[in-house]
Amino acid sequence: MNSRTKKFRTVYLSLFFVILYIPVLSVILYSFNKSPSTAQWAGFTLDWYKELFNDRVITEAFKISIQVAFLTSILSAILGTATAITSMYVTKKMEKTINGVMILPLLVPEVALGVSLLLFFNALRLPFGHLTLVLSHSLFCVPYVYIMVQLRLKEINISIIEAAKDLGAAKWQIIRTIIIPLVMPSIITASLLALAISLDDVVISTYMSGPTSTTLPVHIFSMMRVGVTPKINALCTLILVGTFFIVGLSQLVSRKSRKEEEFK
Amino acid sequence: MMKIKMRKLLGILLSSILVLSVVGCGKSDKSGQINLMTWGGDFIPREIINQFQEETGIKVNYKEVTSNEDMQSLLEANPDQYDLAVVTDYMVDILRQNEYLEKLDKTKLPNFSNINPGYQGNYYDENDEFSIPYAISTSFLLVNPEGVEKLGASPITSYQDLWQEELKDNIVVIDWSVEIIGLVLKSLGYEYNETDPTKVEEAKEKLFALKNNIMRFETNTPEDSLINGEAVAGFMYSNQAVKGQASNEKLKPVFPKEGMPIYIDSFVMSKKAPNKEAAYRFLNFLLQPEIGAKIAEITNFSTPNKAAEEYLPESFKNNPMLNLSDEVIENTSFYINVEEVLEEYEHIYSEFKMR
Numbered sequence: 001m002n003s004r005t006k007k008f009r010t011v012y013l014s015l016f017f018v019i020l021y022i023p024v025l026s027v028i029l030y031s032f033n034k035s036p037s038t039a040q041w042a043g044f045t046l047d048w049y050k051e052l053f054n055d056r057v058i059t060e061a062f063k064i065s066i067q068v069a070f071l072t073s074i075l076s077a078i079l080g081t082a083t084a085i086t087s088m089y090v091t092k093k094m095e096k097t098i099n100g101v102m103i104l105p106l107l108v109p110e111v112a113l114g115v116s117l118l119l120f121f122n123a124l125r126l127p128f129g130h131l132t133l134v135l136s137h138s139l140f141c142v143p144y145v146y147i148m149v150q151l152r153l154k155e156i157n158i159s160i161i162e163a164a165k166d167l168g169a170a171k172w173q174i175i176r177t178i179i180i181p182l183v184m185p186s187i188i189t190a191s192l193l194a195l196a197i198s199l200d201d202v203v204i205s206t207y208m209s210g211p212t213s214t215t216l217p218v219h220i221f222s223m224m225r226v227g228v229t230p231k232i233n234a235l236c237t238l239i240l241v242g243t244f245f246i247v248g249l250s251q252l253v254s255r256k257s258r259k260e261e262e263f264k
Numbered sequence: 265m266m267k268i269k270m271r272k273l274l275g276i277l278l279s280s281i282l283v284l285s286v287v288g289c290g291k292s293d294k295s296g297q298i299n300l301m302t303w304g305g306d307f308i309p310r311e312i313i314n315q316f317q318e319e320t321g322i323k324v325n326y327k328e329v330t331s332n333e334d335m336q337s338l339l340e341a342n343p344d345q346y347d348l349a350v351v352t353d354y355m356v357d358i359l360r361q362n363e364y365l366e367k368l369d370k371t372k373l374p375n376f377s378n379i380n381p382g383y384q385g386n387y388y389d390e391n392d393e394f395s396i397p398y399a400i401s402t403s404f405l406l407v408n409p410e411g412v413e414k415l416g417a418s419p420i421t422s423y424q425d426l427w428q429e430e431l432k433d434n435i436v437v438i439d440w441s442v443e444i445i446g447l448v449l450k451s452l453g454y455e456y457n458e459t460d461p462t463k464v465e466e467a468k469e470k471l472f473a474l475k476n477n478i479m480r481f482e483t484n485t486p487e488d489s490l491i492n493g494e495a496v497a498g499f500m501y502s503n504q505a506v507k508g509q510a511s512n513e514k515l516k517p518v519f520p521k522e523g524m525p526i527y528i529d530s531f532v533m534s535k536k537a538p539n540k541e542a543a544y545r546f547l548n549f550l551l552q553p554e555i556g557a558k559i560a561e562i563t564n565f566s567t568p569n570k571a572a573e574e575y576l577p578e579s580f581k582n583n584p585m586l587n588l589s590d591e592v593i594e595n596t597s598f599y600i601n602v603e604e605v606l607e608e609y610e611h612i613y614s615e616f617k618m619r
Contacts, residue, residue, distance in 0.1 A: 037511050039491035057310060118341045128345065206334050211299035211325040211345065222304030222328035224484060226563060227503065229305075 024240065031233035048234040055231060058219065064209075065216040068130060069198040072137040077191040079138065080145025081183070085175060088153055102147075105140045113140070114207035121208075128210035136208045137201060141194035145187070152186035153179070185257035192250040196243060297323035298542045301335055302350035302529075304328030307399075308550075309562045316549050322542045339364055339534060347537040348546065353528045353598055356395045357388035365394040366533040372544040375551030378571040382593060383528060387600065395530035396547060399565035402526050402588070402596055403443065405518040406487065406505040411496030420497055422520045423451035427470075431477045436489040436498040439481035441613035442602055443525070445471060447499060450522040456597060457605045468612050475619055490515055503564040506585050517585045519592050526596035528568070560586070 026038075031049070035042035052058060083102065087095045105113065117136050126132055156179070164174050180187075202217045209215060214222075220232055302308060304326075313324045327346070329335050332355040339346055343364055351359065359365050370376055376396065383397045407420050417430035426435055437444055446456045448467045458464055480489055487508030489495040497518075500508075509515045531550075537543055549555065556569030557576045566586050567573075573581070581587050 035511070037488055037491055037507070038485065039488035039511065115337055115341075118337065122341055128342070202330075206329055207338065209327070211301070211327045214304070214326075214328045218330070219304050219328055221330045222307075224330065225303035226305040226307050227507065228484065 027233050028237045028240070030230060031237045033230060033233075036230055048230045051229075052231045052234045052238075058216070058231070058235065061214050061216040061219040064130070064213050065199055068133045068137060068215060069195045071130070071134045072141055072198040073191040073195040075134060076138045076141035076145050076194045077187055080142045080190065081149050081180075081187055083142070084146050084149040084153055084183075085179060087150060088179075089171075102143045106143050110203040114204045117204070118207045128208065129213045132208045132210070133205060133213065133215070136204050137198040138194075140201075140204070141197055144193055144197065145190040148186050148190040148193070149183050152183045156182055185254050188253050189250045192246050196246060199239075296321060296542070297325055298347040298539050298546055299325045299327065299345060300348045300350075300546075301327040301329060301338065301346050303330070306562055308350070309559060311562070312550070312555060312559060315555075316546060319549070320542075320545060322545065324546065343534050344536040344538055346534050347539055347543040348531055348533055350398050350529050350531050353386065353388045353530065354600065354602055356530055356532055359532060360389065360394050364535055366535045366537060366540070367393050368396070368533060369544070373548050373551065375548050378551055378553055378556070378569050380568050380570040382590070383568040386528065387598065389530075395532050396551070397528050397530050397568035398550070399529045399559075399563060400526065400568055400588070401502045401529075401565050402524050402592075403438065403499060403501050404505065404524050404585075405520060406490055406498050406500060406508050406515050407518045408490055408493070408496045408512075408515055410514055411493065415496065420518055423447050423522050426451075426477060426497065426499075427474060428477075431497065433477065433479040434496045435474075435477045436480045436482055436486045436495040436500075437478055438486060438500055439483045441609040442599055442606065443499075445609050445612065446525060446599065448474070450520070450524075453522070456525065456599050457601050459601075459605060464608065464612075468616075471612070471616055472619060475616065481617070487511070487515075502566070502585050506564045506583065509585070519584075519595070521595070523595045523597060524592070525599055526593070527598075529565075 030038050032044050032046070033041055034045040034047075083098065087098045090098070114136075117132075117139070121128065121132050121135075126135075160178060161174060164178055169177075200217060201215075202221050205215045205218050209218065216235075220228070220235075223229075223232070300308070305328075308326070310326075313326065317323060327338075329338065332351050335349050335351055336355060336358065339349060339359065340362065356365075373396075379397060383400065384392050389395045405420060405423075405426075409419060411434070412418075412420055412431070415430045415434065417428045418425065420426065437447075442457065445467055448471045449456060449458050449463070452463070452467060452470060454463050454467070458467070479495055480486070482489065485504070486498045486500040487504045490498050490508050491512045498505075498508075505515075505517055509517070531547060533540065533543055533547075550559070551569065553569060553571035554575050556567045556572030559565075560567035560569075560572065561577060561580055564586065566588055567576075573587075576587070584592075
């Protein structure tokens with residue numbers, strides 16, 4: 001690569017990231033703005049953060065969001081991993097079918113999914129609240145776990161498993177002592193991703209939450225009618241910091257596992 | 265082998281459902297609470313809800329949603345889950361026709377007499393059987409007269425004035441087809457949601473002529489463009505105009521002489537409401553004059569509560585955008601039959617925005 005293309009690459013990439021992150025930076029900046037309007041900068045203040053922590057509705061919604069996201073990531077990690085491992089032991093045709101069925105929830109428009117889940121859970125007489133939120137969020141988080149774990153499974157050296165079989169290991173034993181430890185980093189990364197996706201969801205949560213379980217994103221979107229206060233900028237800033245933390249953590253986990261592998 | 269796997273999978277699924285249902289339960293006692301559904305934030309101020317809870321011991325669960333259509337889906341799927349909802353005028357009509365609304369028993373609402381008769385008997389509920397007006401809002405123009413003068417344009421008093429060439433790239437508008445095409449229709453002297461193809465065609469052409477003057481389409485904070493001087497005129501909702509003027513005193517409301525839209529957000533009760541008695545108590549509580557005044561002050565929506573007017577602060581009473589004069593109210597009209605025109609209007613609107 002000559003120096004001109006190199007230069008071009010640097011300029012292009014930095015421009016790309018600047019444009020990508022300017023809106024994010026402006027949210028952070030305005031969370032410290034004294035004026036309640038984004039039209040003018042009136043000086044530095046921490047008042048919006050103070051107001052944020054005193055807002056019982058937001059803290060309650062945040063708590064619900066976190067609980068749901070946490071349970072969702074656990075449930076979808078279990079279901080996604082189990083399905084991915086199952087797909088290893090079935091015929092090629094069956095595997096394709098499983099693949100198709102798993103991707104389906106990602107292709108259905110969210111509104112359609114939300115309304116049909118609403119009718120379905122209603123027919124089952126499930127109480128709307130944490131339970132329905134976790135189940136529905138898992139529905140569209142499982143595919144991500146499935147895809148990520150399956151990719152990792154494909155990388156496993158088949159001779160390890162064959163050696164174990166030769167030495168008389170039972171199927172369950174192989175799964176527990178060889179396969180799961182090998183895909184663990186993927187499971188962790190995938191469940192962190194599920195956590196973030198679940199925290200993000202608005203459309204399905206609107207339909208799935210009961211009268212007492214409004215999640216944070218739904219709360220923010222529902223404020224549009226009356227007008228959003230800079231409290232929300234402060235909140236977004238905190239969430240951003242949290243998200244970067246989670247993403248960083250997952251990067252760290254996968255990098256560490258890569259390194260370990262190289263050693264082997 | 266396959267079957268065993270599937271059974272195991274199913275086992276995991278079922279046991280997790282079981283665990284989660286245990287987590288989710290524990291809220292079977294429904295007697296002392298009502299479930300309310302509407303827009304969030306302070307649309308119905310928590311302060312007011314807390315006061316009601318303290319006075320009566322009835323707990324109010326506030327489910328927040330983003331749109332009238334969401335409320336419709338939720339209410340129609342679970343009519344026995346919600347007691348009350350606040351929806352906009354046209355949605356009252358839809359819900360009433362679909363028979364999801366309870367006919368309100370006025371003997372349980374002695375404070376209903378506080379409601380301004382001017383906001384009663386509208387098309388969506390001719391005999392005031394199903395709905396109680398809660399918040400009134402309109403859309404109109406917010407203008408920076410100095411800015412208009414500087415550009416060499418004549419003062420803006422009507423929609424028609426927005427077409428002046430001098431206003432190039434100086435107008436901000438709400439980003440919704442029905443709203444903007446409605447503005448054009450009014451400027452031509454027609455009614456909202458016109459279906460006559462020749463009139464719609466005429467409006468379409470006039471709409472395209474406005475394109476050069478619009479600098480921004482913005483639904484959430486159109487007032488900001490006026491505050492920071494990017495635009496000299498904007499078509500926006502009343503609560504946004506109020507906020508804009510509070511930040512910049514130079515900005516003045518203009519109630520276009522051709523007429524304006526009005527939105528009446530109204531309380532409705534589900535036909536299968538689980539706790540009707542408590543819901544009536546809540547409605548009657550909200551209809552008190554002092555409470556009505558406090559709600560209006562917090563939300564920046566005009567109050568339909570006539571008796572509340574004397575409790576409003578001076579600043580609210582003297583604000584023509586909040587305390588709408590009778591002649592302004594007379595010049596307003598509803599968006600009726602939105603579903604009928606929406607597709608056609610959206611089509612025109614997207615063509616307009618692409619130009």
